[in-house]
Amino acid sequence: xxxxxxxxxxxxxxxxxxxxxxxxxxxxxxxxxxxxxxxxxxxxxxxxxxxxxxxxxxxxxxxxxxxxxxxxxxxxxxxxxxxxxxxxxxxxxxxxxxxxxxxxxxxxxxxxxxxxxxxxxxxxxxxxxxxxxxxxxxxxxxxxxxxxxxxxxxxxxxxxxxxxxxxxxxxxxxxxxxxxxxxxxxxxxxxxxxxxxxxxxxxxxxxxxxxxxxxxxxxxxxxxxxxxxxxxxxxxxxxxxxxxxxxxxxxxxxxxxxxxxxxxxxxxxxxxxxxxxxxxxxxxxxxxxxxxxxxxxxxxxxxxxxxxxxxxxxxxxxxxxxxxxxxxxxxxxxxxxxxxxxxxxxxxxxxxxxxxxxxxxxxxxxxxxxxxxxx
Amino acid sequence: xxxxxxxxxxxxxxxxxxxxxxxxxxxxxxxxxxxxxxxxxxxxxxxxxxxxxxxxxxxxxxxxxxxxxxxxxxxxxxxxxxxxxxxxxxxxxxxxxxxxxxxxxxxxxxxxxxxxxxxxxxxxxxxxxxxxxxxxxxxxxxxxxxxxxxxxxxxxxxxxxxxxxxxxxxxxxxxxxxxxxxxxxxxxxxxxxxxxxxxxxxxxxxxxxxxxxxxxxxxxxxxxxxxxxxxxxxxxxxxxxxxxxxxxxxxxxxxxxxxxxxxxxxxxxxxxxxxxxxxxxxxxxxxxxxxxxxxxxxxxxxxxxxxxxxxxxxxxxxxxxxxxxxxxxxxxxxxxxxxxxxxxxxxxxxxxxxxxxxxxxxxxxxxxxxxxxxxxxxxxxxxxxxxxxxxxxxxxxxxxxxxxxxxxxxx
Numbered sequence: 001x002x003x004x005x006x007x008x009x010x011x012x013x014x015x016x017x018x019x020x021x022x023x024x025x026x027x028x029x030x031x032x033x034x035x036x037x038x039x040x041x042x043x044x045x046x047x048x049x050x051x052x053x054x055x056x057x058x059x060x061x062x063x064x065x066x067x068x069x070x071x072x073x074x075x076x077x078x079x080x081x082x083x084x085x086x087x088x089x090x091x092x093x094x095x096x097x098x099x100x101x102x103x104x105x106x107x108x109x110x111x112x113x114x115x116x117x118x119x120x121x122x123x124x125x126x127x128x129x130x131x132x133x134x135x136x137x138x139x140x141x142x143x144x145x146x147x148x149x150x151x152x153x154x155x156x157x158x159x160x161x162x163x164x165x166x167x168x169x170x171x172x173x174x175x176x177x178x179x180x181x182x183x184x185x186x187x188x189x190x191x192x193x194x195x196x197x198x199x200x201x202x203x204x205x206x207x208x209x210x211x212x213x214x215x216x217x218x219x220x221x222x223x224x225x226x227x228x229x230x231x232x233x234x235x236x237x238x239x240x241x242x243x244x245x246x247x248x249x250x251x252x253x254x255x256x257x258x259x260x261x262x263x264x265x266x267x268x269x270x271x272x273x274x275x276x277x278x279x280x281x282x283x284x285x286x287x288x289x290x291x292x293x294x295x296x297x298x299x300x301x302x303x304x305x306x307x308x309x310x311x312x313x314x315x316x317x318x319x320x321x322x323x324x325x326x327x328x329x330x331x332x333x334x335x336x337x338x339x340x341x342x343x344x345x346x347x348x349x350x351x352x353x354x355x356x357x358x359x360x361x362x363x364x365x366x367x368x369x370x371x372x373x374x375x
Numbered sequence: 376x377x378x379x380x381x382x383x384x385x386x387x388x389x390x391x392x393x394x395x396x397x398x399x400x401x402x403x404x405x406x407x408x409x410x411x412x413x414x415x416x417x418x419x420x421x422x423x424x425x426x427x428x429x430x431x432x433x434x435x436x437x438x439x440x441x442x443x444x445x446x447x448x449x450x451x452x453x454x455x456x457x458x459x460x461x462x463x464x465x466x467x468x469x470x471x472x473x474x475x476x477x478x479x480x481x482x483x484x485x486x487x488x489x490x491x492x493x494x495x496x497x498x499x500x501x502x503x504x505x506x507x508x509x510x511x512x513x514x515x516x517x518x519x520x521x522x523x524x525x526x527x528x529x530x531x532x533x534x535x536x537x538x539x540x541x542x543x544x545x546x547x548x549x550x551x552x553x554x555x556x557x558x559x560x561x562x563x564x565x566x567x568x569x570x571x572x573x574x575x576x577x578x579x580x581x582x583x584x585x586x587x588x589x590x591x592x593x594x595x596x597x598x599x600x601x602x603x604x605x606x607x608x609x610x611x612x613x614x615x616x617x618x619x620x621x622x623x624x625x626x627x628x629x630x631x632x633x634x635x636x637x638x639x640x641x642x643x644x645x646x647x648x649x650x651x652x653x654x655x656x657x658x659x660x661x662x663x664x665x666x667x668x669x670x671x672x673x674x675x676x677x678x679x680x681x682x683x684x685x686x687x688x689x690x691x692x693x694x695x696x697x698x699x700x701x702x703x704x705x706x707x708x709x710x711x712x713x714x715x716x717x718x719x720x721x722x723x724x725x726x727x728x729x730x731x732x733x734x735x736x737x738x739x740x741x742x743x744x745x746x747x748x749x750x751x752x753x754x755x756x757x758x759x760x761x762x763x764x765x766x767x768x769x770x771x772x773x774x775x776x777x778x779x780x781x782x783x784x785x786x
Contacts, residue, residue: 003688003691253772253774257776267775267776270769274765281705285685288685296378361670361673362673370663371663372664
């Protein structure tokens, strides 16, 4: 019951902090955000440290780490916030391969995810947006020896940086399979959506043909296994948002001391203090629910309600903390080079990723048995 | 990062010993949703149980054994509390502010003679103590108290009025802050006194309040006004030296601001409300078919979970001797606000039935729900309002200031 990082995790944390100080300074992150530096900047450096293999089993070249270890890595990345496909590839796709892929598929792709030679994006959502089985409408038509995929995937993170896509598609009836699709296969077109979101894109599949070996696990339905992967990935995503919250909190604390109005630091005003207290409360609520559920996942305890609770608190907390931070900073907060808007955009971008806060809260209710007819 | 203790064989052996002892000694007392319904006879049984715990050093298990505590680790104390919790018995099993608040102040600030004199009787449960801080004109601004304790020979002469004091069945001692030097600057003008409650000139009068909590553990209790009229108390009873009363108070205020709650107890009301919602109907349809009802229930469940985790963090870190700063006030703020939002959610879901008191046939969950509706309001104020918790958090984080406020001394 120590509630502290262990020795190995502290080393992991310090490794990644060094990397971020070197390759992802605030200036660099702002330049990426402005489009002056390519979004794939720093990706090789990140991969070279092996940090992307945190969740990949040792037999496939990864660290074979725990969910808590991955939480340490992604909390640090979230502080930036460091954009890019590290989550999509190193967590989401990795876990999907672990839960749904057969031995050959894991052996073929996991080692290359660790080295960064392959970058995966996970394409689940569509114009009728949602994260449940029924929300997957794109059809994979059976052909001899394979499938043909046609349709649109929308709000897919990091698709333009991906070498491979993991595409959810209906195989037959209600069955949903996951297909490994090479990003440069004929008929695949990816573009990033412009706007307040960051890194979300459209993936168009126009008669894309894949062989049987592209279907994860080989069976007609992978959705139940994929839901396990989503649950695990969600907990790590919460850790990333905790990192973002921590940064927003520190920015506000610093600004409350240095910014003077009415001949005193603005942090002397209780109205300003209240905003920052709200932020630290969002931070700690997200932090401790996330840490606890990572521990539950690592120790094989029931984690469903905990994952959804942490996700709800992390997503809405990050969103609301950015709002409060803009109240504290006023005009300065929207100047791009100051850096707060990196978080504001990220908080909006992640708000719905793997489910919205309201969705997660309702899943908590389900997990608690608060459903009619269950008593 | 472990969120649960792994019990060693030694700890398991201790738990078995405790379990057997409790089975032999615990009094059988029916559940009273409103602790004020505890009878005098039942109270005396709990009081006696406390004395027996005190003999074992289990009344205040983590306090030093040399002064009558148990000298136990946080882990063993948790095992003890868990075993008592099986009988719905808190620690201490009656209202006493001695071993967790005032006694800690004596441990930190008292002379060896004072510690040897006061601590054993507190920690063994021989006496109960009340805390006397708030006054009619001093609430949130506690340092502005007006009660005086003026030195006269070997005694202090105490005059003034304290409010929101204590519980239903009295106390042998109180501890208090009072002005020892009316001419000294704020924060340097106070003394901290152990006050025997049988001295001439002390009058106790019960207040008429919305919530009478009674004598269950640290529940708010019946509250009293205490008047001091030329009460002469030995100078030996002033702890920490004249003019240092505010610093001494910093110790128990630090604990009261969010470090009191044990790691063991979950809020039993949540399950009671869930049970109601699972069986109740509205317009002939199951209540849980209403998505709004489900949303309201899960929202307060999540609030309660966050409160539990923040207290758990504080308990674990304090047990390791880590210096906490803003965390106590943060957990306390969450707890206070969570109770209020839960009360509203419950009122929304249950309707006016939530307001019916036991033993009326229409009371929900044996009256626990109505007691919570009252308690949620009353719990906003003890130990500092929610706003005061915010002030503490801001100062401890250093919002708008380079130098952060130091926490009160706990050792």
